[in-house]
Amino acid sequence: AQKVTQAQTEISVVEKEDVTLDCVYETRDTTYYLFWYKQPPSGELVFLIRRNSFDEQNEISGRYSWNFQKSTSSFNFTITASQVVDSAVYFCALSPSIQGAQKLVFGQGTRLTINP
Amino acid sequence: GEEVAQTPKHLVRGEGQKAKLYCAPIKGHSYVFWYQQVLKNEFKFLISFQNENVFDETGMPKERFSAKCLPNSPCSLEIQATKLEDSAVYFCASSQRMFGATNEKLFFGSGTQLSVL
Numbered sequence: 022a023q024k025v026t027q028a029q030t031e032i033s034v035v036e037k038e039d040v041t042l043d044c045v046y047e048t049r050d051t052t053y054y055l056f057w058y059k060q061p062p063s064g065e066l067v068f069l070i071r072r073n074s075f076d077e078q079n080e081i082s083g084r085y086s087w088n089f090q091k092s093t094s095s096f097n098f099t100i101t102a103s104q105v106v107d108s109a110v111y112f113c114a115l116s117p118s119i120q121g122a123q124k125l126v127f128g129q130g131t132r133l134t135i136n137p
Numbered sequence: 138g139e140e141v142a143q144t145p146k147h148l149v150r151g152e153g154q155k156a157k158l159y160c161a162p163i164k165g166h167s168y169v170f171w172y173q174q175v176l177k178n179e180f181k182f183l184i185s186f187q188n189e190n191v192f193d194e195t196g197m198p199k200e201r202f203s204a205k206c207l208p209n210s211p212c213s214l215e216i217q218a219t220k221l222e223d224s225a226v227y228f229c230a231s232s233q234r235m236f237g238a239t240n241e242k243l244f245f246g247s248g249t250q251l252s253v254l
Contacts, residue, residue, distance in 0.1 A: 054236045058245075066228065066245035110178070116236050123235050124170065124193060125243060127180035 023048050025115050027128035034103055035136050042098045042131045044113030050074075054116040055096045056125065057087065061109040069111075072096060103135045139163065141246035143229050144211075149252045150219045158249045159211040160229030168192065169212050170230040170243065171204060180228075186212065219253045226250050 024047040034040050046055065057069040070080060072089050080087050084101045100107055110132045114125040142161040150156045162169050171183040182196040186206040197204070201219075206212040216223055230243040 056242065063247075064226065064250075065247045066230075068242050068244070071240065071242050112180070114180075123168065123232075124182040124185060124196075125172075125180075126182070130178045 023050075023053075023115055023117055023126040025113050025126055025128035027111075027113055027131050029131045030129070031132045031134070033134040033136060036105055037102050039099060039101050040103050040133065042100075042111050042113075042133065044096045044098065044128060046094050046096065046113070046115045048094075048115060048117060050117045055089065056114040056116070057096075057098050058112045058114065059109045060112065060130070066112070069098075100133075103133075105135050105137055108133060108135045141229055141231050141244050142211075143227075143246035143249050145249060146247065147250045147252070149254065151254055152221060153218050156216045156219050156223070156251055156253075158214045158227050158229075158251070160213070160246060161211045162229070162231030163233075163244055166231035166233045166244075168232045168235070169206055170232075171212075171214050172228045172230065173225045174228060174248070175225045177226075183214070183227075216251075219251075221253050224251060224253045 026045045053074045055072045059067040059069055070087055077089055077091055086099045088097045110130045112130045113128040116125050144159045148156055167188055169186045173181045173183055184194045184197045184204050185192040189206050201217045204214045226248040228245050228248045230245045232241055232243050234241050
């Protein structure tokens with residue numbers, strides 16, 4: 022069975038602080054894909070990153086960085102120098118291997134509020 | 138088109154009425170997915186299509202939900218005899234290829250907010 026856990030339901034920080042959103046996943050597949058999506062107050066889902074299970078390189082994109090640790094089944098997301106526009110609900114998601122249905126299994130989401 | 142287009146944005150139905158939602162995937166995308174988001178957080182996979190063929194329907198409630206993707210038409214999700222618990226945002230997503238392909242991802246529409254009163 023596939024499962025994604027985002028233990029932090031809500032996080033609130035002051036602008037310019039760094040913040041890390043945790044994501045822990047469970048899967049028996051040896052090949053799988055991990056994603057982060059952002060859902061701003063307007064409601065749409067915005068793709069942020071995809072990571073393949075066989076690629077453990079960490080990634081940085083501007084103020085965003087992702088730490089993939091296969092040994093602990095975690096795929097954490099850090100925002101450096103947070104801004105008010107980062108306020109949103111962030112979802113971590115897992116897709117099983119190619120023999121799976123290619124569907125995404127989402128975590129419960131973390132509501133991030135950046136206060137000015 | 139360059140984005141997944143969902144219509145309508147909002148839909149209000151009385152309990153027991155039918156609801157029909159539409160989705161036009163990005164042009165050239167072969168896979169279409171429907172997800173239900175309840176209480177603003179929990180996403181539930183409903184069904185996926187590869188072109189006009191059902192790819193995975195393991196999430197579909199069998200009794201009242203149906204979906205189609207016909208050639209040259211928007212895909213549709215239909216709920217017969219809606220219930221209060223069907224109130225949710227329904228997202229459609231599309232992808233060009235399977236996730237095994239490098240950098241493939243799901244592109245989501247803006248969702249349809251269904252309110253059953």
